[in-house]
Amino acid sequence: MNWPxxxxxxxxxTLALMCGxxxxxxxxxxxxxxxxxxxxxxxxxxWLGTDDLGRDRLSRLLYGTRVSLLLAPGAALxxxxxxxxxxxxxxxxxxxxQRVVMAATDLFLSLPWLFLLITVRxxxxxxxxxxxxxxxxxxxxxxLGWAAAARVVCADARALSNSxxxxxxxxxxxxxxxxxxxxxxxxxxxxxxxxxxxxxPVFILxxxxxxxxxxxxxxxxxxxxxxxxxxxxxxxxxxxxWQFAPLLLLIAVVSCxxxxxxxxxxxx
Amino acid sequence: MRRVAQHIATILLTVVLGGxxxxxxxxxxxxxxxxxxxxxxxxxxxxxxxLRQSNRTESNVLSFYAHYLGGMAHxxxxxxxxxxxxxxxxxxxxxxxxxxxxxxxxxxxxxxGLAFAIPVAMSRSWALDLTxxxxxxxxxxxxxxxxxxxxxLSRAPARLVIALIIFPKVFRYSRNLLVRTAGLPHVLTxxxxxxxxxxxxxxxxxxxxxxxxxxxxxxxxxxxxxxxIPVEALCDLPGIGQLAWKAALGRDLFLLLNLTMIVTxxxxxxxxxADLLxxxxxx
Numbered sequence: 117m118n119w120p121x122x123x124x125x126x127x128x129x130t131l132a133l134m135c136g137x138x139x140x141x142x143x144x145x146x147x148x149x150x151x152x153x154x155x156x157x158x159x160x161x162x163w164l165g166t167d168d169l170g171r172d173r174l175s176r177l178l179y180g181t182r183v184s185l186l187l188a189p190g191a192a193l194x195x196x197x198x199x200x201x202x203x204x205x206x207x208x209x210x211x212x213x214q215r216v217v218m219a220a221t222d223l224f225l226s227l228p229w230l231f232l233l234i235t236v237r238x239x240x241x242x243x244x245x246x247x248x249x250x251x252x253x254x255x256x257x258x259x260l261g262w263a264a265a266a267r268v269v270c271a272d273a274r275a276l277s278n279s280x281x282x283x284x285x286x287x288x289x290x291x292x293x294x295x296x297x298x299x300x301x302x303x304x305x306x307x308x309x310x311x312x313x314x315x316x317p318v319f320i321l322x323x324x325x326x327x328x329x330x331x332x333x334x335x336x337x338x339x340x341x342x343x344x345x346x347x348x349x350x351x352x353x354x355x356x357x358w359q360f361a362p363l364l365l366l367i368a369v370v371s372c373x374x375x376x377x378x379x380x381x382x383x384x
Numbered sequence: 385m386r387r388v389a390q391h392i393a394t395i396l397l398t399v400v401l402g403g404x405x406x407x408x409x410x411x412x413x414x415x416x417x418x419x420x421x422x423x424x425x426x427x428x429x430x431x432x433x434x435l436r437q438s439n440r441t442e443s444n445v446l447s448f449y450a451h452y453l454g455g456m457a458h459x460x461x462x463x464x465x466x467x468x469x470x471x472x473x474x475x476x477x478x479x480x481x482x483x484x485x486x487x488x489x490x491x492x493x494x495x496x497g498l499a500f501a502i503p504v505a506m507s508r509s510w511a512l513d514l515t516x517x518x519x520x521x522x523x524x525x526x527x528x529x530x531x532x533x534x535x536x537l538s539r540a541p542a543r544l545v546i547a548l549i550i551f552p553k554v555f556r557y558s559r560n561l562l563v564r565t566a567g568l569p570h571v572l573t574x575x576x577x578x579x580x581x582x583x584x585x586x587x588x589x590x591x592x593x594x595x596x597x598x599x600x601x602x603x604x605x606x607x608x609x610x611x612x613i614p615v616e617a618l619c620d621l622p623g624i625g626q627l628a629w630k631a632a633l634g635r636d637l638f639l640l641l642n643l644t645m646i647v648t649x650x651x652x653x654x655x656x657x658a659d660l661l662x663x664x665x666x667x
Contacts, residue, residue, distance in 0.1 A: 223398055226652050227644065228610035230528075231628060235406075235644050238632035239413040321527045325614055328529035329629055347533045348618065363530060370525035 124372035128185075131369065135182035142175035147336040158358050165358055167346060171336075177362055180338030184320055185369065187254040192315035194258030199265030200301070200308045206266075207273025208296055218270060224263040230325060232260060237331045246337035253332050253339075257319045265311035272307050276300055310377065317373040324366060340366050387663065391656035398652055399645065403456075406641040407449040413637055461642045466634035471642045474627060482623035485615065486608040489546025493604070496547065497554025505562030505589075506581055516559075520552035529614035542619030549611040550604050557600050558593070565593045595662035602658025606651040 134141060143162065144150075154170040156162060164173035206217035233256065240252055276282060277300065285299050320340065326332035327341010328348070335342065343362040350359065422432050455462060461471035500516040503509065523531075531545045565571065571588045579587075609625075616625035624643060631639040 223402070226398070226606065226655060227402075227648050228606045228651060230610040230613050231644050231647050234613065234628060234632040235640050236409075238635050238637060238640055239409050317525075321525075324527040325529045328527070328533070329614060329617055329632075331632055344527075344530055344533075347530070347537070350537060366527075366530075367522060367525040371521060374521065374524065 120375050124375035128369065128372050128376070131181065131365075132185055135178055135185055138175070138178040138182050142172070142178045144172045144175050146176045146179040146338050147171065148175070157356070164361050165356070168349070173359075173361070176338040176343060177365065180340055180343045180362065181365060181369075183250060183333060183337065183339040184323055184341075187250060188257075188316050188319040188323065189312075191254040191258035191261065191319045192312050194255070195261035195315050195319075196265060196308050196312040198259070198262035199269050199311060200304065202262065203266035203269025204273045204296065204300060204304055207270040208277050208292075208300055210274060210277065214270065214274065218267065221263045221267050221270075225267070229322070233257070233322060233326060234329070234331055236260060237326065244334065246334045249332070249334035250337060250339070253323060253326060254319070257322055261315055261319060261322075265308075265315065268311060269304060269307060272304060273300060276303055313373065313377045317370045320366070320370060320373075387660060391660065395649060395652045395656065399649060400453075402645055402648060403453065403641075404449055406645065407452055408445050410637045410641055411445045411448055413635075462638045464631070464636055464639040466631065466636040466639070471639055474639070475624070475642070475646060478623050478627050481621060482609075482612055482616065482625060485543045485546055485621060485623060486605070486612055488543050489550055489608050489611070490604060492544065492547035493550025493608075494554055494601070496551040497558055500555050501558040501562055502585065504559050505566050506585055513559075516555060520555045523548055523552040524556075527614070528611040529618060532615045532618040536619055542615055542621060545615045545619075546608050546611045550608060553607065554600065554604065558597060561593050561596055562589060565589045568592065591665075595666040598658045598662040598665065602651075602655035605654035609647050609651060 148171065150156075150162075150166055150170040150172070152170070153162075153166055155168055156166040156170075158165045162172050162174065164177065166172055167176070202217060202221075206214045236256055237253070240256075244252065282295060282299055285295055290299070323332055323339060324341045324344055327339055327343075328345045330345070332341040333339040340362055344366070346359060347363070350356070422435060427435075452462070459472060461475065463469070464471055464474060467474060500512070500520075504513045504516060526534075528545065528549050531548055532542060535542050535545050566584075566589055571584060574584050574588050612623060612625035613628055614625070615621065616623040617629035620626070624647065628640060628643045630636075631643065
């Protein structure tokens with residue numbers, strides 16, 4: 117492991133640990149209001165100040181990071197699983213099944229990602245509890261983000277299906293399911309794992325976009341999207357620079373994920 | 385000719401299947417067939433029943449879809465409940481604005497991307513590569529909505545945001561592609577024979593990389609349309625993206641479905657054109 121990658125992994129693990137312990141290290145709850153000091157600048161009590169409703173910004177940042185940082189991998193896991201099942205099965209079976217699945221995948225990929233997301237989000241109830249909105253947002257990201265990964269997995273599964281060791285396994289009488297489970301899937305794991313890592317920053321950015329547009333996680337639960345939405349109410353960039361802390365953290369986290377994925381694994 | 389027909393058939397099939405899928409989703413979305421006018425206390429029981437009856441005509445998915453397709457064939461894309469106007473009118477009003485933003489964003493994004501990628505690939509300057517790498521790395525970490533907000537705060541032209549979304553993707557892909565192509569044996573031979581940098585690029589690198597760059601051009605249209613939503617919504621540009629956002633917030637599913645279909649068809653046409661051009665240039 118090279119040093120930028122080690123640093124990135126270290127940073128992500130530290131941040132995940134801090135967010136996991138948010139209940140102990142955050143100065144207050146994410147919804148607790150200090151009503152006498154709304155929009156306060158940074159101080160000893162509130163390191164990043166308070167928002168318009170008097171809520172401690174640092175606490176909201178820690179809890180919001182927890183939501184985005186822990187649920188984006190969850191969504192990535194869901195989409196990678198879907199991609200593995202769809203892509204591996206299509207690639208393994210080949211023929212008309214592969215053609216139909218790949219045509220459906222191409223159709224899915226031709227839809228602009230954000231249009232698809234807001235359409236599906238609008239199909240679900242908008243006025244829901246904060247926890248349900250988190251589940252809806254990330255489940256939707258997971259269910260809609262499989263197409264690109266499935267295409268890659270399918271191509272690899274097809275190439276593996278035509279390889280000599282699969283031919284030998286077939287010749288020795290292994291059943292289709294056994295071939296898939298014991299021979300194909302273990303060889304696809306590195307690829308699926310890479311697709312999992314690639315999906316995480318994509319989903320973090322998608323949630324941020326949805327949150328800023330008011331279609332993500334519902335208030336008062338914070339997420340990077342809802343925290344960044346505060347930028348909308350500022351009049352200029354220089355008025356209160358500490359309010360850009362969520363943005364800087366988002367850039368740092370997404371950069372770290374990009375560093376974790378090596379050049380070899382990144383799509384060209 | 386056969387390939388053109390194949391692409392047209394794909395687009396038509398996409399419209400039919402996508403429409404059916406969309407109609408099914410709309411039909412089974414929570415709240416379908418319920419009119420908020422039912423809550424109006426001034427309405428009589430008979431009036432509410434009549435309202436429910438009129439909504440019930442759309443309750444079957446297939447008849448709902450057939451009705452929708454029939455309307456579409458006659459240029460009727462339905463009616464927006466939230467904006468109280470026909471969808472076709474809304475689209476024709478707002479499409480030019482989006483096409484302007486997306487067109488400008490694509491042109492600028494590609495110019496920027498290639499302006500960095502070509503010198504990096506041809507000169508192999510590590511300083512330029514590092515600078516462009518860091519710049520595009522930061523841009524890739526920013527959601528389109530945040531870039532739009534930053535442009536709004538700094539009072540910069542909002543249309544440039546789409547260019548900054550396209551630029552890093554074009555740069556990364558074309559840089560890798562051009563570096564790989566510039567390392568091919570025939571390019572090295574041309575260099576060894578003393579050909580100038582421009583001639584090597586135009587005669588030996590570009591013809592090889594061209595088809596793949598054209599494929600990326602098709603994909604970048606889809607990226608630009610997706611970026612148009614936050615840019616137009618947050619920077620108050622009256623285009624299709626802003627309309628889609630308003631439709632999503634107002635749960636105007638019919639309008640949203642039509643907009644998604646229209647944008648999908650536009651991106652499919654762009655992808656098909658890019659594919660056909662790429663095959664032609666490769667041949």
